[in-house]
Amino acid sequence: MPQPEFIQERLESLNAVDNQLLSTLLHASQAVGTIEELKRGNENMKSQFENHIRSFYGSLEEATVALRREIRHLDENVGTRLLPINVNKKAVGQDNEKMREQFEHLEHEAS
Amino acid sequence: MSNRGLLEQLERTTETLSHSLSNLIKYSSVAKERDDEDSGEQHELPESTAKNSTSGLMMVNAQTAQLIKGIQDLLVMTRSIREKWLLTQIPDEGVDSQSELDYEKCSQLLKQWTQEVVSSEE
Amino acid sequence: MAGEEPQANGFRSDSTYKKPLAIDPNLIRPVPSFASPTADSDNDHKDDQSQPSTGVTQPLVNNPYETFGNMPLDQLIPLILQSRGPGTKFADLTEESLMEEIMKDAPLPQAQQDSDGDLDMDGSQLTNDPGQRTPEPQQIEGPAQADEDAVLSQEQFRQLKASTVQSLNLAVNESSLALEFVSLLLSSVRPSAANASMSPFLKKTVPPASLNAEKIPFQKPSSDEVLERSLIAKGWKQRSLEESRTLLKDSYLALEKSLKKEHSYWSKVSHNISKKDVVFKMKDRETGEKSLGIKYGYEDSGSTYTQERGIAVLRHNSKLDNLELVPADRQQANALGKENNEKFVRVRIFTKIEEEDDYILTGESHLDKLLIPNQVAGEQNDFRRQISRLKFFIFEKDLMYQLKRESENLISYGVSIENENKITIEFPTEKLELETMHVNDDVIMNHQQDAPKTNDRKATLVLIMLRMLLVVIYKKQLRKKLLCPQTSIGASAKSPKVHKVVGRLQDNEVLLLRPIIGKFKHESYVSLLKKIIKGFVLDVVEGSSVRKVENPSNTVTIKDEVVYDNHIAKLDKEIHLFDKILEMPRSDLLVETPKAGTILFLLQSSNYCNATTGVKYTNGAGETLFDTSFSNFKELEDFLHFIVSEYVSGGQENGVKYE
Incomplete structure (x- = not known):
């Protein structure tokens, strides 16, 4: 498992946020569509219009709340799991890996 | 982008988004209901065409674009958060890094190597 | 806000939909944008009519009012006659017949909604709408856009931009003029407010309170006028609403697609990258997109090999999975063939035959299992295997490079460099050969088919030891860096030449x-x-x-x-x-x-x-x-x-x- 669970969770919730945002957009377009219908005189669209608007605000709210939570997670983890901004990650440990690998080979040969 | 900056941006964008939609609706109002009431009365000026067209255009270009841009901004934000998580993790020194080489065994192996390779020269 | 759709005034790309123009758009000067291909065949003639005011060679807005309005009558009439078909006479056109025709066109707007899902997204829309977005779905949409952009040449783009700027300036001028006017008017009544809003130029040129207004009796517009205006307003709003809805829907669809791709990319990345890998954002030279790259070289672990960067691009192949490539150096060398870069070191031992004074091959080192094509499929294995292979090859290259460097000083001890890929060491009874081999099927097949020889093991052991010694060199470099960081950092500040020397291994440090x-x-x-x-x-x-x-x-x-x-x-x-x-x-x-x-x-x-x-x-x-x-x-x-x-x-x- 290359990534620990915590990270997986975070990624999944970020994906969910993305989908929420998308559906917000969809609801917006639906709302505008229903307004248009209303303007034409199609009165019975009123309830639909309400629904669409409500779902727009609903999904927007959910997305916002989730994003806020994510940002808070980021904040909490900067010192521990995440590096601070201006430090570059270095690929250390590769020499150990190679050494280990060669010792294994040696062992294999010697046996 | 620091986290506080992210938070502020989030708030701003959401605010803008919610306003955009309501503005959009507002701009599109055609005073339809009032038409029915006061078809005879003309105490208010009929809307000029300039006003109509401006508000129409505003609606389309400004508000809609704001909506779309707002959503896009938020999507960009999620992506940047994703990047932060995946790219800047601190490798766990204790858990992930390999255990130390077994020094005894290794020096043993090295001695063996010397014997095998070099002594055979005799 | 992005300067976007041309639809504000009308002729749609969808040929079934034509809403009658209520007003000449030039009265309002909308923001010009990309030309919309109209279905109107009369367009061919419009090209003769230039738009001298904006100075753009390509008319942005195919504005029928402008073109037809400016056309002299003796050209206009034949056009009309032509469009109606042969044999019509101008005198036959009556108002009533024209009204009928217009009525016939009216019910068409319904069709618009059906074509919603089928609306073929114009390329320009893609580049504009998720406008700020397209550079960002990093490597996903990039290649598709390149074709669309070619339609609009650099020159045209500049001209369009210039005309946009001009129009914007015009708008600013107009609005500031309006402001001036109003504040001047106001100055006679409320001087303080007027002073606040008047520009300094105006204050200097015109004395305040010099503009007055009088009320004139309000001419109530007739009910017809009112009706007409409200109709126009309604129609305008309708159309704007429709457009806005379309915009929203289209951008939703586009975003949905790109978001799907992104999600899959990120999930693959997250599955294959572990915490320890160093992944970072970089620009993919080949495609020009921003992308993720992974560092696999040994630089941070003590290597001083600077001929290869050790960075691979995590490119998304939408059909399969991640592909990886090395940056610029590899991509340039790609023309020579990919196999070229995959080399490994092989040790061979030859024993001297006294009588014939010749050597025979008595030992050959084993092939690393990474080189043998692997039957095990599996996404994760494949990816990590690719990384391991890249690491292996760059290590081998470094090894050979250092060996060559060392051999330069050992010529007097029986070490000779035969060509850039081969080093030979002679002993009294044996000969040792170190060679870089390309990875190709022949080599692998030959090796697998060869019978094991007596000195195979010794050769392999020598190779292993060489590799281990190189790692020891790395570790010594690391230790040096840790113990005296000033020499590597401080030196570079003072004199770059010194830094280079510190970066490279000294001759006596290479001990392979x-x-x-x-x-x-x-x-x-x-x-x-x-x-x-x-x-x-x-x-x-x-x-x-x-x-x-x-x-x-x-x-x-x-x-x-x-x-x-x-x-x-x-x-x-x-x-x-x-x-x-x-x-x-x-x-x-x-x-x-x-x-x-x-x-x-x-x-x-x-x-x-x-x-x-x-x-x-x-x-x-x-x-x-x-x-x-x-x-x-x-x-x-x-x-x-x-x-x-x-x-x-x-x-x-x-x-x-x-x-």
Whole structure:
């Protein structure tokens, strides 16, 4: 498992946020569509219009709340799991890996 | 982008988004209901065409674009958060890094190597 | 806000939909944007009509009012007649017939909604709408856009931009003019408010309160006018709403698609990248998109190989999975063929055949299992395997590079560089060949089919040791960096030349071949020495014996000081593991004679490959009579002969000390 669970969770919730945002957009377009219908005189669209608007605000709210939570997670983890901004990650440990690998080979040969 | 900056941006964008939609609706109002009431009365000026067209255009270009841009901004934000998580993790020194080489065994192996390779020269 | 759709005034790309224009858009000067292809065949004629005011060669907005309005009548009438078909006469056109035609067109708007899902997204829309977005779905949409952009040349784009700027300026001017007007008006009534809003220029040129207005009786528009205006308003709003809805829906669809791709990319990335990998954002040179790259080179682990960067791009292949490539250097060399870069080092041992004075192949090193194509499919394995392969190859290249560097200084010891891929080392009875081989099927097949030979194992062991020694060099570099960071950082600030030297390995730090050769040579020297001793002492002097003596001074003194850093301590330990291998070879042989004392032979080397023999003769009384060293075995023989004949056999003592 290359990534620990915590990270997986975070990624999944970020994906969910993305989908929420998308559906917000969809609801917006639906709302505008229903307004248009209303303007034409199609009165019975009123309830639909309400629904669409409500779902727009609903999904927007959910997305916002989730994003806020994510940002808070980021904040909490900067010192521990995440590096601070201006430090570059270095690929250390590769020499150990190679050494280990060669010792294994040696062992294999010697046996 | 620091986290506080992210938070502020989030708030701003959401605010803008919610306003955009309501503005959009507002701009599109055609005073339809009032038409029915006061078809005879003309105490208010009929809307000029300039006003109509401006508000129409505003609606389309400004508000809609704001909506779309707002959503896009938020999507960009999620992506940047994703990047932060995946790219800047601190490798766990204790858990992930390999255990130390077994020094005894290794020096043993090295001695063996010397014997095998070099002594055979005799 | 992005300057977007041309639809504000009308002719849609969808040919079934034509809403009658309520007003000439030029009255309002909308923001010009990309031309919309109209279905109107009359467009061909419009090209004659230039739009001199904006100076754009390509009309942005195919504005029928403008073009037709400016057309002189004698051109307009034939056009109309043409569009109606042959045989019509202008006199036959009546208002009523025209009204009928317009009525017929009216019910068409319904069709618009159906074509919603089918609306073929114009390329320009994609680039505009998720406008700020397209550079960001990093590598996903990039190549598709390139085609669309080609439609609009650089020149055209500049012109469009210029005209946009001009229109914007116009708008700003108009609005500021309006503001000035209003504030001047206001100045007569409320001077303070007017002063606040008037521009300094106006204040200077026009005295305040110089503009007045009078009320004129309001002419109520007739009900017809009101009706007409409200109709226009309604129609305008309707259309704007529709457009806005379309915009939203289209951008939703576009975003949905790109979001799907992104999600899949990120999920693959997250599955395959572990915490320890160094992944970062970079620009993919080949496609020009921003992308993620992964670092696989050994730079941070002590390597000083600068000919390859060790970075691979995590490119998304929408059909399969991640592809990886090395940056610029590899991509340029791609023209030569991909196989070119995958090389590995192989060690071969040849044994000399005395009679024929030729060599035969007696040993070959094993192939690493990474090189053999793997049948095991599986996404994760594949990815990590690719990374391992890249690491392997860059290591091999570094190894060969350092070997070549070292060999340059070892020419006098039987090491020769035959070509840029081959190093040969000659020993008395054997020959060692180090070669970089390309990875191709023949090599692998040949290897697998060859029967195992006697010295295969030895060859493999030599190769393993070479690799381990390279890692030891890396570790020493790391330790150096840790212990004295100033030399690498500070030096670069002062003089870049020094920095380069520090970055590169010093010649005496590269210790790959020398320890191994040294050990081989040492053994042969020892046997040679033993032969000499046998010949000159043992056989001559009776009762003498020779034995090997432990050399006490060779153990490296372990530092007792406490090292504060774990990493340095760990590095130290690992480096010390190899002390025995890396130490200068040295053997002591002691010849003891029954009566005439002992001769101590000290065979050592100063650079692993040469040999100096120190001879110390202590006579029976314990006095050291001679203590010299020779680098030439012939001289040693002579000297030995001299000692033996003078002192040992003769049994005579000479009080004279030779130093």
